[in-house]
Amino acid sequence: xxxxxxxxxxxxxxxxxxxxxxxxxxxxxxxxxxxxxxxxxxxxxxxxxxxxxxxxxxxxxxxxxxxxxxxxxxxxxxxxxxxxxxxxxxxxxxxxxxxxxxxxxxxxxxxxxxxxxxxxxxxxxxxxxxxxxxxxxxxxxxxxxxxxxxxxxxxxxxxxxxxxxxxxxxxxxxxxxxxxxxxxxxxxxxxxxxxxxxxxxxxxxxxxxxxxxxxxxxxxxxxxxxxxxxxxxxxxxxxxxxxxxxxxxxxxxxxxxxxxxxxxxxxxxxxxxxxxxxxxxxxxxxxxxxxxxxxxxxxxxxxxxxxxxxxxxxxxxxxxxxxxxxxxxxxxxxxxxxxxxxxxxxxxxxxxxxxxxxxxxxxxxxxxxxxxxxxxxxxxxxxxxxxxxxxxxxxxxxxxxxxxxxxxxxxxx
Amino acid sequence: xxxxxxxxxxxxxxxxxxxxxxxxxxxxxxxxxxxxxxxxxxxxxxxxxxxxxxxxxxxxxxxxxxxxxxxxxxxxxxxxxxxxxxxxxxxxxxxxxxxxxxxxxxxxxxxxxxxxxxxxxxxxxxxxxxxxxxxxxxxxxxxxxxxxxxxxxxxxxxxxxxxxxxxxxxxxxxxxxxxxxxxxxxxxxxxxxxxxxxxxxxxxxxxxxxxxxxxxxxxxxxxxxxxxxxxxxxxxxxxxxxxxxxxxxxxxxxxxxxxxxxxxxxxxxxxxxxxxxxxxxxxxxxxxxxxxxxxxxxxxxxxxxxxxxxxxxxxxxxxxxxxxxxxxxxxxxxxxxxxxxxxxxxxxxxxxxxxxxxxxxxxxxx
Numbered sequence: 085x086x087x088x089x090x091x092x093x094x095x096x097x098x099x100x101x102x103x104x105x106x107x108x109x110x111x112x113x114x115x116x117x118x119x120x121x122x123x124x125x126x127x128x129x130x131x132x133x134x135x136x137x138x139x140x141x142x143x144x145x146x147x148x149x150x151x152x153x154x155x156x157x158x159x160x161x162x163x164x165x166x167x168x169x170x171x172x173x174x175x176x177x178x179x180x181x182x183x184x185x186x187x188x189x190x191x192x193x194x195x196x197x198x199x200x201x202x203x204x205x206x207x208x209x210x211x212x213x214x215x216x217x218x219x220x221x222x223x224x225x226x227x228x229x230x231x232x233x234x235x236x237x238x239x240x241x242x243x244x245x246x247x248x249x250x251x252x253x254x255x256x257x258x259x260x261x262x263x264x265x266x267x268x269x270x271x272x273x274x275x276x277x278x279x280x281x282x283x284x285x286x287x288x289x290x291x292x293x294x295x296x297x298x299x300x301x302x303x304x305x306x307x308x309x310x311x312x313x314x315x316x317x318x319x320x321x322x323x324x325x326x327x328x329x330x331x332x333x334x335x336x337x338x339x340x341x342x343x344x345x346x347x348x349x350x351x352x353x354x355x356x357x358x359x360x361x362x363x364x365x366x367x368x369x370x371x372x373x374x375x376x377x378x379x380x381x382x383x384x385x386x387x388x389x390x391x392x393x394x395x396x397x398x399x400x401x402x403x404x405x406x407x408x409x410x411x412x413x414x415x416x417x418x419x420x421x422x423x424x425x426x427x428x429x430x431x432x433x434x435x436x437x438x439x440x441x442x443x444x445x446x447x448x449x450x451x452x453x454x455x456x457x458x459x460x461x462x463x464x465x466x467x468x469x470x471x472x473x474x475x476x477x478x479x480x481x482x483x484x485x486x487x488x489x490x491x492x493x494x495x496x497x
Numbered sequence: 498x499x500x501x502x503x504x505x506x507x508x509x510x511x512x513x514x515x516x517x518x519x520x521x522x523x524x525x526x527x528x529x530x531x532x533x534x535x536x537x538x539x540x541x542x543x544x545x546x547x548x549x550x551x552x553x554x555x556x557x558x559x560x561x562x563x564x565x566x567x568x569x570x571x572x573x574x575x576x577x578x579x580x581x582x583x584x585x586x587x588x589x590x591x592x593x594x595x596x597x598x599x600x601x602x603x604x605x606x607x608x609x610x611x612x613x614x615x616x617x618x619x620x621x622x623x624x625x626x627x628x629x630x631x632x633x634x635x636x637x638x639x640x641x642x643x644x645x646x647x648x649x650x651x652x653x654x655x656x657x658x659x660x661x662x663x664x665x666x667x668x669x670x671x672x673x674x675x676x677x678x679x680x681x682x683x684x685x686x687x688x689x690x691x692x693x694x695x696x697x698x699x700x701x702x703x704x705x706x707x708x709x710x711x712x713x714x715x716x717x718x719x720x721x722x723x724x725x726x727x728x729x730x731x732x733x734x735x736x737x738x739x740x741x742x743x744x745x746x747x748x749x750x751x752x753x754x755x756x757x758x759x760x761x762x763x764x765x766x767x768x769x770x771x772x773x774x775x776x777x778x779x780x781x782x783x784x785x786x787x788x789x790x791x792x793x794x795x796x797x798x799x800x801x802x803x804x805x806x807x808x809x810x811x812x813x814x815x816x817x818x819x820x821x822x823x824x825x826x827x828x829x830x831x832x833x834x835x836x837x838x839x840x841x842x843x844x845x846x847x848x849x850x851x852x853x854x855x856x857x858x859x860x861x862x863x
Contacts, residue, residue, distance in 0.1 A: 131559075131562050134566060135566065138569065138579070138595070141593070142582055157690060158692075164596060164597060165595045165596065165597060166596070167593070167595070167658075168659075277558055278555055278558060280551055280555040280558075281555055281559065281692070282556040282559055282693045284552075284694035339551045439577070440576035440577045441576070441577030442569065442577060445577060
């Protein structure tokens with residue numbers, strides 16, 4: 085399970101050789117080609133489902149055959165976005181009637197993933213399941229075990245760093261020792277948003293606002309943290325051994341919720357490295373990012389963008405002459421751009437800043453490519469389950485205000 | 498040559514008049530929620546009235562998400578947007594688009610035909626040639642001015658397959674003159690949907706596109722001043738959309754002349770026919786729910802009205818009624834000049850607004 089950075093260097097022939105080819109890493113994701121587009125169904129018409137449907141429509145190898153949501157109004161809204169799509173108000177009806185559907189995308193509330201995923205696996209569908217995979221450790225393991233038994237089925241967990249070209253590019257820098265000795269890791273997710281969804285029907289309010297229900301919600305640590313913690317799992321090749329957390333209501337004190345609107349977690353790794361994580365829905369400053377700080381450089385990743393901040397005494401690499409730079413107060417960041425040499429030769433270096441498509445798009449392209457080209461999933465159910473279990477532990481730590489151990493047994497599928 | 502992006506309120510002349518209302522005794526307690534977001538290179542603002550602050554906030558956030566999704570779909574500046582995809586590939590193959598975007602392109606095509614070509618969403622190459630695109634201060638390119646390709650007739654829409662195709666290479670869709678209205682229409686649909694249930698709301702995009710339903714407490718309508726000057730006319734409306742266009746929103750200095758960013762698609766040259774034009778669409782949909790394209794239509798028609806200028810007021814042009822309702826136009830030919838109102842059934846065609854702070858009611862029957 086673990087692959088440390090030094091082992092990786094030995095395997096890749098050392099940092100200089102690796103760096104020599106790094107800038108040519110491309111954003112151009114090879115689009116899958118299918119003789120006939122793959123019929124796909126989307127289950128879950130919330131905000132995330134709507135974003136996914138917009139991205140799916142850009143992939144030629146996909147035919148959106150069906151959409152599903154238990155709420156008729158939300159379902160109607162989704163149907164308005166896709167020409168000629170069939171709508172269903174239950175996933176069992178969809179699986180029963182839409183026989184031509186080959187793959188399902190699960191974007192429903194976290195605690196409903198297991199039932200849908202297991203039914204879809206039984207029906208022989210390929211699955212893209214949003215992360216967190218589930219709201220309990222048992223459910224995560226149940227999904228992963230079922231997926232491992234489903235021969236010939238692609239199961240991709242929706243942990244987006246694994247498909248994000250900026251994150252993949254930055255990872256090659258990280259794993260070729262650009263940051264050198266890892267000092268600390270930081271991440272945050274700040275977005276001013278109430279986490280409440282409108283519902284005029286009191287009976288539906290609990291269902292619509294499941295994120296505010298402590299019985300099923302993993303809060304900020306689970307819902308947002310799971311995605312960001314996985315960046316560190318992906319880069320380090322290992323999982324934390326324990327997590328401490330705290331949370332409080334800083335703003336939403338009067339609307340009846342108990343799920344913290346602002347949290348802090350510290351994740352501890354076996355070698356003494358720490359990841360400090362802050363998240364809040366009360367402020368938007370600096371948004372979402374993950375940072376690795378080492379003795380030679382820091383790498384900052386921000387969803388669609390990435391930068392490297394080098395120490396003055398760090399060795400200069402040849403490719404840096406092409407680099408585009410951005411100033412952040414006293415620090416100068418080298419923009420991590422794919423195809424940098426090619427773009428520089430065309431005088432278009434600035435065109436390469438930032439992802440051309442949304443991270444969801446690249447994850448869906450990977451999913452379809454795995455189906456069409458019989459390639460391994462870029463993020464298996466096991467990896468999704470383990471990442472989610474770390475998020476669940478973090479949520480427990482926030483709720484209790486105590487350290488929560490993350491044992492090998494917990495992570496064993 | 499310099500480009501100038503003026504301040505929001507310097508550039509666009511609409512001001513909302515917020516009443517100091519006192520609820521009547523016995524009325525349920527009403528609260529106002531103000532929300533805002535930055536999208537489409539402008540600021541969207543919401544004023545919602547209702548009885549439950551948390552619910553109104555949640556509804557506003559849902560609408561804001563819709564605006565961001567709309568931007569991700571229509572933006573020319575995001576290479577992964579649907580419109581960027583169309584611009585790259587529609588000359589090579591018919592590109593399947595979603596029904597909402599398709600309906601928007603059909604509306605743009607309708608306004609193009611009905612305005613005699615005064616509105617055109619294919620003038621992107623022309624805008625770039627004049628220097629209204631790209632980096633700040635990017636110079637005008639005389640060569641590209643001669644070779645720029647545009648023309649809505651080269652955009653082929655197929656409703657059956659929900660596809661768009663370009664008849665020639667070099668074409669480009671730019672929904673900048675209609676996209677913000679479209680975003681408002683979708684945002685309002687969110688607010689009024691089953692979950693939202695909002696009944697009194699005013700939302701605007703950079704003050705140049707406004708959509709309102711209902712009214713604030715104690716008022717019959719929302720009131721909007723059409724300019725910063727104290728004698729600017731005030732439009733009172735509910736269940737209606739207002740779009741406003743002015744060349745001075747963004748300007749370029751070409752020699753001694755300052756030119757505005759509204760180009761006349763019929764000539765390829767900057768529009769000089771009017772100072773400001775506004776178009777209002779009163780919704781005729783039953784109840785308070787607006788029809789789906791009020792603000793987009795108002796946006797498009799305000800640009801067309803600015804380009805048509807005096808042709809509009811001289812009755813050389815007669816705007817045909819849209820499916821939903823008749824637009825009403827307000828035209829100010831020169832700065833600080835009189836405002837002319839065209840097309841409203843309550844006013845004589847072409848009559849001038851007689852005095853300061855004239856209130857014009859654009860309130861369709863419930």
